[in-house]
Amino acid sequence: MKNLAGKAAIVTGAGRGIGRAIALELATQGAAVVVVDPGLGRGGEVTEDAPAAQVVGEIEARGGRAAAALQPVDDYAAAGAIVGQCVAAFGRVDVVVNCAGVLRERMIWNLGEDDWDTVIRVHLKGHYNMCHHAAKVMRGQRGGRLINFASDAWRGSVGQANYAAAKGGIVSLTRALARELGRYGVTANAICPIAATRMTMNQGVIDGMKRRLETGLITQERYGAIMAMPGPEFVAPMVAYLATDAAADVNGQIFHVEKGRVSIYSEPVEEKALLKAQDDGLFTVEELMAAVPGCLLVGHPNPAPAESETS
């Protein structure tokens, strides 16, 4: 069944990994797809690779319609040109899937300015660029789907402060866009995927996991689970679903998607409060010292307690 017949989609980072699987799935579902990928290395290095053309070839070989775009999404004008290309080639922009991504993993004290800027620029600014330009078209069309790629790392992950911050920004951006654009029939949702790609399962990762297993830092069971990470094709159907008319009322949600499992994040809400009515509501430091641990912090342990000097 072609659930996306007549629709035009842009998928960024579609030359490899999750983006490629999504481009193939959207095309299978009947959408015409702009396959965006300049063919960069895992950390954003320039390479000779031309994966976008290959994916366009795969789609066309299956009887679908596709066009390649080689511009980087972190360039504001280039992102505008990608949206313009989709309109020129396919007449409209119904779906934008923001899958382009790079990774530079370092602890904060080793995380250089370029590592910070590159990851924030490609992920967070890249999302802004594509959503901004597409929103102008979608608002005029009175309909559209923005499907963003966050990560479970948005909750805070070690050695990825730049990536976690970018992904947290994408969660907030998505929630804001949902509220700004919903009235125009445009939805914005985000996905936190798990899939074996060169981002998650390259030789460096495999070697690192082996070392962790050998030094007892992870169990054989955990090692086996990581090595058996499912492929990106398991993420694609959820994205295709969000792109359909059937998902017109799904808006502002953050999903986790992997093989055999789709889940939804809870709404971030204030959980409990300390209230002070006297003294114009001005807490003293001593009052907070006395009340915060026994009230607000119950159920909120320190995620990384200080090591003792002897441990």
Ligand SMILES: NC(=O)c1ccc[n+]([C@@H]2O[C@H](COP(=O)([O-])OP(=O)(O)OC[C@H]3O[C@@H](n4cnc5c(N)ncnc54)[C@H](O)[C@@H]3O)[C@@H](O)[C@H]2O)c1
């Ligand atoms: N694989 C996972 O388990 C996982 C987990 C959490 C989040 N994610 C997110 O999912 C998305 C896809 O990841 P993946 O694992 O498929 O990665 P991948 O490395 O396999 O593919 C990313 C693609 O993005 C392209 N790209 C990089 N910079 C670009 C730019 N500036 N403009 C356009 N394209 C660019 C690359 O050339 C590459 O082909 C990313 O946003 C990633 O952060 C992936």
